Amino acid sequence: MEGSYYLTTAYLGMIAGLAIWTWTVVTRSRSIELRLAAVESTIGVEAADADSLAPQSIDRANVDATD
């Protein structure tokens, strides 16, 4: 009976570990996707264009500075 107690304790701990780890990763993934979508919609770019945004922004800033 004592062995079953240890067995249950070990598996419950590992199940909790798996659940917390998976929950953390999935919620982080959803959260960052939502934040990115919100920022991109605010500045009016498509997600596919977002990677090329930084160089364009720098060019625009340079043009503004010369004006």
Next chain:
Amino acid sequence: MRGRFAEVLLGAGFFGIMATLYLGFHWAPSVSINAFESPAAQRIFYWHVPSAWAAFIAFGVLFVGSAMWFFKRSAFGWRLHVAGTEAGLACGLMTVWSGCVWGAAEWGTPWDWTDVRLNTFGLLTLLALFLVLGRQSQPDGVETRDTFSTFGLYGFVLVPLTYMATRIWQIRHPGPVVAAGDSGGSLESSMALVLMIGALSFTLFIVGHMLISMRITQLEQRLEQVQNSLDGGI
């Protein structure tokens, strides 16, 4: 598409892990009551060994990612490093936890400070904990990445040391039961099958996890880039 693939791997791995638990409890035979102090607790082994296996894979990924960042300045390498540390920490903690509980049942003590395998594996898990917490507390930059990559590179020496520990020093931790070389494995075939299903399932599960983790790191970097460009544009 890659996100969906990662979730499929995660789901398949989870299903396999639960199947391993079921088979370990209901299908695998019991061990001899003469061979163990606590025969019932031996069934901890069906998740303990696969989670240790998965931790070794994660530490391997951490090493490769650290090397790719340190020597090539590869952004992909840094994402591997981050995914490897998180998976290594999760699997390492599960292994240490289940090992401690089994040790308490079988040996009467959860930890033995004289056993090499216990201590080197414990150090590996602490290294992963340090890397995860350190990355969260430091601003991202080349110097930070170099520092953590160095720990990832040098820390990897503990992996072969941990693997070989019970082959060189038989102190407290049981010796190898599979891939035991000339001494041969002592595992009954149905037990070995459940263990293999467990190892495969944990592998699928952490690969899915690491793919999602790499995607999160990529999205975090893109978000930072977009926010920086927004600040610069204003």
